[in-house]
Amino acid sequence: MALVSCPECEVQVSDSALKCTGCGFQILKLERGFFGKLFKWVFILFNVLMTYLLFSYFGSVGEVVSTSDSEAAQTGAAIGATIGTSMIMGFWVFGDIILGLLVLFTKPKS
Ligand SMILES: [Zn+2]
Incomplete structure (x- = not known):
């Protein structure tokens, strides 16, 4: 030393x-260690990916709603979209909590 x-x-x-x-x-x-940096970037990428996923999902749902003629199909798509959105959001929040904790645990100690 x-x-x-x-x-x-x-x-x-x-x-x-x-x-x-x-x-x-x-x-x-x-400085963050290797895992600290890794988890930080995974956390950022995960959020970017989920944002992209949600928007592309909304886009595809909007297409179904606007192209179907029957009211039943539109209602079905709307219900499906609600379930789909809450599933994506749930997964997003869950992933954020797990990754957020990992980022927190790998924080540099003073
Ligand atoms: Zn000094």
Whole structure:
């Protein structure tokens, strides 16, 4: 373990120390580990993907509603869309909670 001098107060501190023991200056930047970064990006990508999925789903439902002539088919599509939307939303919220917790647990500790 080597010693480095603090850029703020010149006190000798260990190079593995996050903060200076003399003045509390942050020497090492806190960075997410591999899994921390991974989960963060998975979390972002998941949200982007779910947004895309929801919009493309709305698009396809809208097509069915506008192209069908019978009222029954339109009602069916509307009911199906409600169920489909709540399923997507439920999955989205569930995924966000799981991934959010993973992101939280892999947060760098001070
Ligand atoms: Zn210092």
